[in-house]
Amino acid sequence: MTTPQISIRNLCVDYITDAGDVRAVNNVSFDIGKGEVFGLAGESGCGKSTVAFSLMRLHKPPAFITGGEILFDGHGDILKFNDQKLSSFRWSEMSMVFQSAMNALNPVLTLEEQFCDVIMHHTNLTREQAVRRAQGLLEIVDIHPDRLQDYPHQFSGGMRQRLVIAIALALNPKLIIMDEPTTALDVVVQREILQKIYALKEEFGFAILFITHDLSLMVEFSDRIGIMYSGELVEVAPSKQILETPYHPYTEGLSSSFPPLTGPKTRLKGIPGNPLNLLDVPQGCRFQARCSKAHNACFSQSTQLRQLEPGRLSNCHLYNK
Ligand SMILES: Nc1ncnc2c1ncn2[C@@H]1O[C@H](COP(=O)(O)OP(=O)(O)O)[C@@H](O)[C@H]1O
Ligand SMILES: [Mg+2]
Known part of the structure; x- marks a missing residue:
């Protein structure tokens, strides 16, 4: 990775509701290099949009940022900006294309x-x-x-x-957040638009945080990918490696839920079970109940994202060395 354009450090975001306090983003840390495309993947409800909106500080109650730092090259911590600084920073340094943005234009x-x-x-x-x-x-x-x-x-x-x-x-922002930028469009148009975005990125040099539930599109267009599960980042790797040699059983499950880009057709396995109820988070690893490889430590010791080899991070106890 090049010099970071943005460094997210231990970001925590809570939804504070009558039903209880939900930690929807828990200690999430990652960098996006200058001019890099960083993909954020994971099942619906895992916290991708909450991260995206928090980076822009466009999150609204009941969402509250309860911890962490968002360091933007040359500007310091976005979370410490006053309203004036935020308003001059937003859209000029970092902009966002929302999910179903095509309806965002004023009719x-x-x-x-x-x-x-x-x-x-x-x-x-x-x-x-x-x-x-x-x-x-x-x-x-x-x-x-x-x-x-x-x-x-x-x-x-x-x-x-x-x-x-x-x-x-x-x-001319330096970072553009794209949250499901093409999901509402048909497949051919999706690809055309992503190719256009990619060409513009090459020309203007901005970095992209790319969020989509389509893992094959993400692998094609991202340099690195972070996988989120129930509010936590569980793995980060170069996109070319993440599906071939996943270092987290959840990533493995995700990759077997998607058809391979090339090669013979195989039966898709998917991941048994449901995402975690964030009102009832167990001790240990958040993926324990759905993991076929869970062992003792997974039920008792909390997990932490660590570097396993250069460029490869995982929070799975299996890879504890
Ligand atoms: N308005 C809300 N009120 C309470 N909880 C919410 C609200 N929006 C999102 N959440 C919680 O945050 C989690 C993450 O949501 P979100 O960031 O939209 O996920 P994703 O974009 O990955 O689908 C949800 O599973 C839910 O628990
Ligand atoms: Mg979303």
Whole structure:
């Protein structure tokens, strides 16, 4: 990995509700290098979006960040920013493409209004200059600049998604968080958009936190992957290695739940059991009840993500050396 663009250290996020206090993100630590694509994978409800929103500090009650640091190159700890610093930092240094972002555009405003809003709020550009910047952004995502006068409903789903990506790029951020950026689109359009994002990343050099439940897309487009299980990061590895030599039984289970990219068809096994009830977290490893390899230590000793070899981290007791 190159120099970290962002270092997340022991991030804890709790949902404080009437039913109880749920620790949805527990001591999560990882870095994303400059220009790197870091994929975050794991079953629905494991905490991926909670991490994403916390990095932008866009999380809302009942979610509260209860611990940790989010260090951004040259800016220090995002969690210590005051409102003014946060507002000038957000979108210009780090931006986000939300899940189902294609519905995030305002239906009653033209694209020109929406692009100029973002650009003029964060820069000293005049309206005319902002329009020119907006036209350039449309061209970047292969949409004709004349269409700046149009309204969101005049575009297809795939085009709307590209427009949201163009807005995320508007201020040349150094990190873009993409939470299920293409999930609502058909497979062919998904791939086209991801290829476009990848080409833009190569051109502009921003880093990406890429969240998708589609592990094969993630392996294809990420440099490294972190696997989350019930609020914890259980494994981090280069994407080329993670499915071939997983260092956590959960990763193994995940990889056998997805069809291989190449080779003969095999029967998919999946992972028996259900994700943990976060209101009732057992002592020891959070994956114990679903793990076919669980042994004594897994029921008594807490787990911690550790480096097993350069670039390979796991929190599994099996690999305790
Ligand atoms: N509004 C909420 N109120 C209470 N708990 C929540 C809320 N949103 C999320 N959670 C808890 O946080 C966990 C992680 O959710 P989320 O980050 O959305 O997961 P993912 O994006 O991986 O599907 C959920 O399993 C749930 O326990
Ligand atoms: Mg999510």
